[in-house]
Amino acid sequence: MTTAILGLFDSGMTLSSMQRFLFMLPLCLSIAVVYKTTRCEQLSDVPVAAGVLWVTIVGGMYAVGLGLWILFSIAV
């Protein structure tokens, strides 16, 4: 059992470019949850506040990516 669990961390996964892209989402969620847990006065406010922050981060990053892509398309 222990060997099986440790084996999980021995060698990494093979990710496609789409999977790499999608792995950004849980990382952003983790950042949003931790940040909002430090800021919210009541813990019950955290889920909604973290959700809103998560959408803002992901939306902002997509917007920046789209903007850079458009700029790159025009310039090159």
Place this chain on the structure above:
Amino acid sequence: MANEQQSTMVRMPISALLGWIVPGLGHIYLGHRGRGLVFLVTITATFWTGVAIGGVKATVDPQTRKLWFFAQLCTAGNTAAAYAMHRSIVAREARTGVTVPKSFWASVDVGVHYTGVAGLLNLLVVFDAIGRSEAPSPVRVRGGGQQGDRGDP
């Protein structure tokens, strides 16, 4: 008044140290049990997800990723466990001659980002614990809530 000040002087370093070793433990020590558990689960899950994606040998590597290792060190307990695993794999490779295959660079990149961000989030949590150590411990009220829980550190 002097007693209160002395209490803060003791609570501050202890909560910071506990929080540095185990994410959220500083908050649990200060009486913010719910907050501490959220930090413990979120940061630990983020860190070990990163290690599983990139592989422990390539992800927690102070030789080739020095700056990222410093970021990972902000969550000391997780990094110590992962580094012990890294060392044991290297020792096993030297003993048996069988090398663990290196992960794909893109996976290692994602893994390193996850573990590094987990460390930096824990740094934020440690500072939050230091801020909260100046306030009195929250008073538990009926219904499982906490009173006197400050929002801003």
